[in-house]
Every structure is written in structure tokens, then in C-alpha cells.
Amino acid sequence: MATLDILTYPDPRLHLVASAVDEVDSLVRQLVDDMAETMYRAPGVGLAAPQVNTLKRVIVVDTSEERNDLRVLINPELVDQDGKQKTEEGCLSVPGIYDVVERYQRIQVRALDRDGEPFVLEAEDLLSVCIQHEIDHLDGKVFVDYLSRLKRERIRKKMLKQLQHVS
Ligand code: GNR
Numbered sequence: 001m002a003t004l005d006i007l008t009y010p011d012p013r014l015h016l017v018a019s020a021v022d023e024v025d026s027l028v029r030q031l032v033d034d035m036a037e038t039m040y041r042a043p044g045v046g047l048a049a050p051q052v053n054t055l056k057r058v059i060v061v062d063t064s065e066e067r068n069d070l071r072v073l074i075n076p077e078l079v080d081q082d083g084k085q086k087t088e089e090g091c092l093s094v095p096g097i098y099d100v101v102e103r104y105q106r107i108q109v110r111a112l113d114r115d116g117e118p119f120v121l122e123a124e125d126l127l128s129v130c131i132q133h134e135i136d137h138l139d140g141k142v143f144v145d146y147l148s149r150l151k152r153e154r155i156r157k158k159m160l161k162q163l164q165h166v167s
Pocket residue numbers: 043044045046047048051088089090091092093129130133134137
């Protein structure tokens with residue numbers, strides 16, 4: 001296993017759309033395992049493949065307190081959604097920035113698991129928010145895209161300034 005580098009906003013690669021996985025082979029499983037290790041190490045409650053510069057529709061999430069409930073969703077698709085909730089979100093690709101985003105309260109998502117088997121998951125609260133946040137990454141969307149242009153510009157400038165300091 002290996003940890004992977006996480007792209008940071010405003011990297012333009014975070015705005016590319018990921019492609020569906022057509023076969024869950026050993027390469028995809030390797031990616032899943034490396035993404036899980038990267039997520040736990042960060043630490044974060046989710047990670048999408050585009051964040052580690054891989055344009056495949058693969059996400060991992062674990063919103064459990066104990067960090068022992070890994071969920072792998074390959075080619076995830078929302079099949080149902082209900083209600084609304086506003087939650088303060090963060091993102092490993094936008095470190096240090098937190099703001100409120102409105103999402104569906106409850107979702108049903110269909111996906112393939114690490115063995116390529118289809119399943120349907122019902123999620124609410126943080127798990128639901130997290131899966132919606134990760135599916136957005138697959139579609140080239142970062143949570144700051146929901147904020148006002150003014151806020152987004154401030155965040156962009158702050159991130160670019162931090163980049164200067166570390167390069
Ligand atoms: O670690 C994360 N925490 C989080 C908190 C609230 C809403 C969404 C998230 S996802 C984020 C990890 C991440 O950036 N996934 O893409």
C-alpha cells in the first residue's frame with residue numbers, strides 16, 4: 001500500500017470529470033486500497049480518485065467514530081434523494097477552509113463494491129453529505145463552487161499564497 005499526494009485547490013485538475021470504471025480489476029483494487037490509506041492518514045472522512053490525480057469514478061468514505069467502517073463506491077449513482085440539510089464542510093483539497101453547504105438529507109446511491117458487485121446504500125446525515133461531496137469531486141466540482149464568488153476568490157488567493165510559502 002502507499003499513500004498518495006492530494007491535489008489542492010485551485011488546481012485545474014480538480015475540475016475535470018472522471019470516467020466510469022469498466023472493470024473492477026486488480027489495478028482498481030490497488031487504487032482503492034491506496035485511497036483508503038491516504039484518507040485514514042490525512043485524516044479525512046472521504047476521498048475521491050480525482051483528488052489523487054486519477055480520473056476514475058472511485059470514492060472511499062468512513063464516517064464512523066472508530067474509523068473501522070470503510071465504504072468503497074465505484075461508479076456511484078444517486079437513485080433517490082429526500083429533504084435538505086445544511087452542514088459545515090471541509091475538503092482535503094482545500095485545507096483549512098470550512099463553510100456551510102446545503103445537501104440532500106437522505107440519499108439512495110447505487111454503486112459497485114471493491115469486488116465489482118452492485119449494491120444500493122441508503123445514507124443520511126454526515127454519510128449522506130460525504131457521499132454527495134465525493135460524487136461532486138467525480139464531476140469536477142469542489143464544495144467552494146457552492147459559495148459566493150467573493151468567498152471563492154478569497155479562498156483562491158489564500159490557497160495560492162500558501163503555495164508560494166511551501167514552494
Ligand atoms: O474529511 C472531510 N470532511 C468532510 C466534512 C464535512 C463534509 C464533507 C467532508 S469530506 C472531507 C474529505 C474530502 O475532502 N473528501 O473529498
